[in-house]
Amino acid sequence: xxxxxxxxxxxxxxxxxxxxxxxxxxxxxxxxxxxxxxxxxxxxxxxxxxxxxxxxxxxxxxxxxxxxxxxxxxxxxxxxxxxxxxxxxxxxxxxxxxxxxxxxxxxxxxxxxxxxxxxxxxxxxxxxxxxxxxxxxxxxxxxxxxxxxxxxxxxxxxxxxxxxxxxxxxxxxxxxxxxxxxxxxxxxxxxxxxxxxxxxxxxxxxxxxxxxxxxxxxxxxxxxxxxxxxxxxxxxxxxxxxxxxxxxxxxxxxxxxxxxxxxxxxxxxxxxxxxxxxxxxxxxxxxxxxxxxxxxxxxxxxxxxxxxxxxxx
Numbered sequence: 001x002x003x004x005x006x007x008x009x010x011x012x013x014x015x016x017x018x019x020x021x022x023x024x025x026x027x028x029x030x031x032x033x034x035x036x037x038x039x040x041x042x043x044x045x046x047x048x049x050x051x052x053x054x055x056x057x058x059x060x061x062x063x064x065x066x067x068x069x070x071x072x073x074x075x076x077x078x079x080x081x082x083x084x085x086x087x088x089x090x091x092x093x094x095x096x097x098x099x100x101x102x103x104x105x106x107x108x109x110x111x112x113x114x115x116x117x118x119x120x121x122x123x124x125x126x127x128x129x130x131x132x133x134x135x136x137x138x139x140x141x142x143x144x145x146x147x148x149x150x151x152x153x154x155x156x157x158x159x160x161x162x163x164x165x166x167x168x169x170x171x172x173x174x175x176x177x178x179x180x181x182x183x184x185x186x187x188x189x190x191x192x193x194x195x196x197x198x199x200x201x202x203x204x205x206x207x208x209x210x211x212x213x214x215x216x217x218x219x220x221x222x223x224x225x226x227x228x229x230x231x232x233x234x235x236x237x238x239x240x241x242x243x244x245x246x247x248x249x250x251x252x253x254x255x256x257x258x259x260x261x262x263x264x265x266x267x268x269x270x271x272x273x274x275x276x277x278x279x280x281x282x283x284x285x286x287x288x289x290x291x292x293x294x295x296x297x298x299x300x301x302x303x304x305x306x307x308x309x310x311x312x313x
Contacts, residue, residue: 003220006024015027063075092271094117095117098111121207138179154166155265217304241281
């Protein structure tokens with residue numbers, strides 16, 4: 001299933017299912033009509049468990065087989081549907097850094113023993129089609145990072161790599177937008193204290209409002225046969241900037257879940273982002289940063305394309 005969120009007539013985030021050949025299904029209406037409990041969000045669909053997801057899948061399969069009846073019943077949204085960030089509520093977003101061989105090389109670093117990590121503010125999340133705002137406090141070095149993400153389908157804490165796949169509910173995309181202003185200070189740090197302060201400032205540069213575009217959908221795990229065999233691309237104003245492959249991950253999805261769940265207690269709907277491949281603006285010579293008026297697109301096979309527009313402070 002391709003699970004999405006859209007704004008209802010009152011502006012509330014509402015869960016839907018995107019059927020590529022049919023349209024976006026109004027899940028609350030259709031599930032209610034079929035006697036299935038109505039979820040409050042896409043994250044709630046994962047919280048309700050696999051049997052519930054099976055019931056949602058059965059209902060959407062019937063609509064896919066007979067879209068005319070669904071249209072007559074008013075179960076499909078008028079085209080084009082405006083989508084919001086797909087999970088429909090604030091969730092935990094943990095992101096891995098320095099986790100693609102190609103990205104480590106372009107930044108002139110040695111492969112780490114394990115990925116760096118950080119948390120993205122849930123208040124920075126926006127959907128596909130929304131605008132990334134250049135912050136007035138840090139306008140000059142705003143960078144893009146296309147990333148492949150795991151969405152948890154079950155509560156997950158302290159699990160091993162061998163069982164990690166059982167906790168994956170689906171996959172989505174984020175653009176880990178980053179204000180890179182702290183990078184010169186990281187490079188010039190001469191003491192551990194200077195390095196710590198610069199590193200902290202770099203992480204703060206990832207937290208600005210609108211700095212976590214996500215979507216366009218969460219694709220359930222059964223739709224992605226091999227998460228280690230996906231191409232990821234990022235374009236800026238139509239120019240290819242990043243082209244990577246999930247086979248280039250230094251720490252694969254299962255091992256990353258093992259490492260991060262050792263500390264974090266993930267809930268259904270929470271997100272674990274796996275890092276970004278080479279081609280980021282900071283790694284280019286000369287560097288390339290986003291400006292007002294730009295369009296940035298992140299695409300991943302089987303998930304779709306996350307599209308956002310850049311506006312000024």
